[in-house]
Amino acid sequence: MPPGLLSQIQKIGTLGGTDFSGQYLVAEAASEDALLLKNAELRRTLDPLIKQGKLKGIQSLDQFILPTAEQNRLKQHLRALADKPGNYRAMYELGIPEDTLKSALLQAADTPALTLSDGIALPLAQAWKPLYLGEVEPHRYASVIRLNGMTDPETVRKTAETVPGIKWADKRGRLNELFRHTRNQAAWLKLSSYLLAWLLLWRLFGARQGGKILAVPVAAAVGTVAVLGWLGIPVSLFAMFGLLLVSAIGIDYAVYALNAGHSTDARLGGMLLAALTTGISFVLLAFSGTPVVAAFGMTVGIGVILNLWLAARLMYSVPDTQHPRR
Incomplete structure (x- = not known):
């Protein structure tokens, strides 16, 4: 690649926090909820590398939407908050009526849980759609995990592959x-x-x-x-x-x-x-x-x-x- 073009790409990647190396991770699981849990597990596994400066960050689907079981637990928590006005007294003191706050909490608690497919279809999910590969085979769902700012790709690869169902992909190397x-x-x-x-x-x-x-x-x-x-x-x-x-x-x-x-x-x-x-x-x-x-x-x-x-x-x-x- 011409040095001038390479320098421009590197500058864009630095400013935008995007990695153009063509290296990323692929997660596989038996269901959409299991796929989200796999993404979350991988993110926890890579957190130490982010703290060590070997990786700036990752982008995964679990950052956008929770599994349905966790959404249901969150709705239960919202109902519990609605029944205890003391939890949102500070908002009431700012001038927001108590009935309005309680109604908003109950409305959020009554919202149906979204599946991963439903969530990806929303207009707000434009930045996340490329990460979801869908059901690539019967009972086999896959997603891409983007890696940003890698300074030690080999360590990132070895660490990520300790999580079952995670595969390393190097498009340019391939x-x-x-x-x-x-x-x-x-x-x-x-x-x-x-x-x-x-x-x-x-x-x-x-x-x-x-x-x-x-x-x-x-x-x-x-x-x-x-x-x-x-x-x-x-x-x-x-x-x-x-x-x-x-x-x-x-x-x-x-x-x-x-x-x-x-x-x-x-x-x-x-x-x-x-x-x-x-x-x-x-x-x-x-x-x-x-x-x-x-x-x-x-x-x-x-x-x-x-x-x-x-x-x-x-x-x-x-x-x-x-x-x-x-």
Whole structure:
């Protein structure tokens, strides 16, 4: 991510108390009330970390609505308060009629208890709706617990996972893992393709000449990776896709350099023209503000230059009289 954009996101997160790391917790339980109790248990478990400064705070559904059993206990408490005027004498002395206070308490006590689904449907619940995942499977309810201001994610993860039914989720880490896995698969497939390409080139041009042709894209791919490393650009999945193009272009150049029925100057001119048109397209991508697009364009651009140089070296290493003429 560009440093300027990253700095802005971090500042927004600090001012708004929001964590953009993509790390959060998922709670699961057999009912909505059990899910709320699980959220509350987790919050109590993480409270020591908040006091230690390893976590600034969390956002969970139990902060918005109580389980129905606790709501019923609260209603009983409100009725008890209504029967004892001394409990709200201070409000009466401020000028609020005693009957009004008692009526308000009894009205609140008679309000039906809300389930989690009913509570989430209220207009006041807009900030909490994304946390409730609903009944993901029969008798399996789930919710998200947001974590804000983590300074020690590993400790938070280990502490949270001591509560049964709590799972750690790292969205960004999971995506990075998938990208790395796909990149590594592409690398192994590319190595396999070199072997298959050599077998085909050996069949068409012989073992020695096929090896020379294949040496061009292999050397260009290795050189491209070396240049990327020197420039501090990681070989990401998109850079690996660029290396696939580099290898295909290199074989084309090498086959043309050794087997086209034209003079050396004509063959060099043809390769220069092809490299120029390819380079214009992909070098422009290297200036993109999107890092993955820029890496892809830079990978292909560097590879084209190396392929052109290596194919030209290969062409001039073979006497012109050995090339077929039309």
